[in-house]
Amino acid sequence: MSEQVFLLPDLGEGLTEAEIVQWRVAVGDLVTVDQSVVEVETAKAVVDVPCPYAGRVVALHGAEGEVRPVGQPLITVAAPAADGAAPAAAPSAPDEPVGHAVYREEERAGSGNVLIGYGTGPGSARRRRRPRVHAAAPAGPSASAQPQPAPVSESPASAPALSAVLPDRSPALVISPIVRRLARERGVDLTTLRGSGPGGVVRRADVEAAADAAMVARPTGADAVASLGAGTSPANGAGRLTVVPDLPAPHVGLAPPGASDVVIPLTGIRRAIADKLSRSRREIPEVTIWVDADATALLETRAAINAARADRPVSILALLARICLSGLRRYPQLNSRVDTEGQRIIQSAGVHLGIAAQTERGLVVPVLRDADRLTTAELAAELAATTAAARAGELPPARLTGGSFTLNNYGIFGVDGSTPIINHPEAALLGVGRIVDKPWVVDGQLAVRKVTQLSLTFDHRVCDGGVAGGFLRHVADCVEQPALLINAV
The missing domain is CATH 3.30.559.10 (Chloramphenicol acetyltransferase-like domain)
Known part of the structure; x- marks a missing residue:
């Protein structure tokens, strides 16, 4: 067959589904046998799932944050026979099972993730980590009015400005999906953080501190107007500024103007806790x-x-x-x-x-x-x-x-x-x-x-x-x- 579909495997007793936390590959990437392709969160742990097939990725089934049932398609790979560019994979042992997940231990600097391995053949010893780094989009008043340009090389004049905005784009070491979700909700770029946890792991406190620091540093009122300079404004034409009066500081304890409710999906371990405690209260006197x-x-x-x-x-x-x-x-x-x-x-x-x-x-x-x-x-x-x-x-x-x-x-x-x-x-x-x-x-x-x-x-x-x-x-x-x-x- 030209394509092989890898189904979400059985991740443990009683587990019927898993939430996709982060894809480690993209469509078009080449994968080898037992390469980790996705990080998922179950009701009990965060695990890395390796693919038992080698070839080129042609489809990813499910987006990050989506819950997938066990036994449903997870990733489709074009077999090496159908794609000559696919890397050769070490053959697995003839009696090596492919459809059953086996938990293995792996040293991973500061990571608490559990790695799932398949069988005991030579291919199961290979592991690869490819953290995904997303480039930040250019900011500015005209960013939304113009189409996003294709990536271009930096000129010597622009390099210092970019380095000032992005001093370090090395991938952050994050274990908890809750920390990632909190960073998305509060607009914190994890690649700019230095974790305080063991091995540099980014913790919730690091994200909250970065968000609070950004809120304090954000200009408001007259300071925000002065920081615009004398550039062109789409609303009033070139060389003129609209004077925005200072807004009164919100009362302590009140939500800022325009704030909306925070919606937190009840997934993963949080949902497992809710289900188990609710059942306990229903059944146990x-x-x-x-x-x-x-x-x-x-x-x-x-x-x-x-x-x-x-x-x-x-x-x-x-x-x-x-x-x-x-x-x-x-x-x-x-x-x-x-x-x-x-x-x-x-x-x-x-x-x-x-x-x-x-x-x-x-x-x-x-x-x-x-x-x-x-x-x-x-x-x-x-x-x-x-x-x-x-x-x-x-x-x-x-x-x-x-x-x-x-x-x-x-x-x-x-x-x-x-x-x-x-x-x-x-x-x-x-x-x-x-x-x-x-x-x-x-x-x-x-x-x-x-x-x-x-x-x-x-x-x-x-x-x-x-x-x-x-x-x-x-x-x-x-x-x-x-x-x-x-x-x-």
């Missing part, structure tokens, strides 16, 4: 209970552990995870899910602990499978590595599903309490507030202690208040007296 706990001894225990082995420090989150695992051993009803179709409750054999993590792309819950088999030191190491990978966007979709119980440390946001929504289809979620100094009664005397608020949100279908209260009281007792964990093992 949840109840939240809470208690204050004196965490002074827990902090002292952590300091003692880290002083004894500074090479393998233990975090407060790791100790709280250990306490949760102890409580679930006593109250396994909370380590379960409800099968509504089968009208049954399924208790998990192991504890697959989910850790709520806030990222630039939204809230994700990476899962530590069989966390009950890990030591406290192993828990600390896994938690640190998993949360870092989640914030960098490096976790494959399989690591974001299959949890049986979630631990949510919302205290990092500086809040004391919360009534969170259960991560469907789990049955319970433990929330931990900030640890702050508070007056506390110790042995009949008032003292200043490190106090935190613990909350448990549970599915009332799997247990009643006695089980939920017993679990939360056990967690609070272990926070106040970590030595109880020795007897709980």
Whole structure:
């Protein structure tokens, strides 16, 4: 056949569609086997999709920002036999599958994207990145009145002016599609930014700072008129200026004149979060209970552990995870899910602990499978590595599903309490507030202690208040007296 159509592959369990973030090739480009041709965003990750065919691109199916279903055409490539200019590709192994996506790891300076590879043949080792750089259109009053000229070489006289406007057009390193969308909405040219993230990654804060700086530097009122000079104005003829009076400054807190609503499409991970939380609220009759706990001894225990082995420090989150695992051993009803179709409750054999993590792309819950088999030191190491990978966007979709119980440390946001929504289809979620100094009664005397608020949100279908209260009281007792964990093992 002269043309081969590559369909959007299966990107992971339960994923039925993906949003096109950026095409890495254009019609007419030559591609090789396993070359990355498009970056897409699913409900769980941002991935690079390589093409299993070699040849010349003759059609791209879908524009940037468009959502494509799995199994629908993504790109059409003219086979090398029909296009003599197509580059030769290394042959793949005879048993190498072509129609199934396999996630692979790839080092990519500061990038959190997941690369999809096909098979294990020689062709799967080749990767190419071709960032797209768009030249800026000339600005000026007459830009819209004249047709856009074809690209021309710069003259020596014009080169300094262009370099002053565009000091550096090197492609920006951007991981998050949200950052790209924010830059488009606020009119920020990403190629002019220097990212503050690891490896120079451009973050949302960089875009917002650039937009704010541009707003401050924008001339208004009489300054804007004076900056026009004495050139020709289409409205009043040559050599004359229309005097524009100074406009009153808008009141603080009010939108500027002419501002319109910001429309943000509910796509990708944001839509996945909305769908899952909405389903949780519809199906799960949840109840939240809470208690204050004196965490002074827990902090002292952590300091003692880290002083004894500074090479393998233990975090407060790791100790709280250990306490949760102890409580679930006593109250396994909370380590379960409800099968509504089968009208049954399924208790998990192991504890697959989910850790709520806030990222630039939204809230994700990476899962530590069989966390009950890990030591406290192993828990600390896994938690640190998993949360870092989640914030960098490096976790494959399989690591974001299959949890049986979630631990949510919302205290990092500086809040004391919360009534969170259960991560469907789990049955319970433990929330931990900030640890702050508070007056506390110790042995009949008032003292200043490190106090935190613990909350448990549970599915009332799997247990009643006695089980939920017993679990939360056990967690609070272990926070106040970590030595109880020795007897709980």
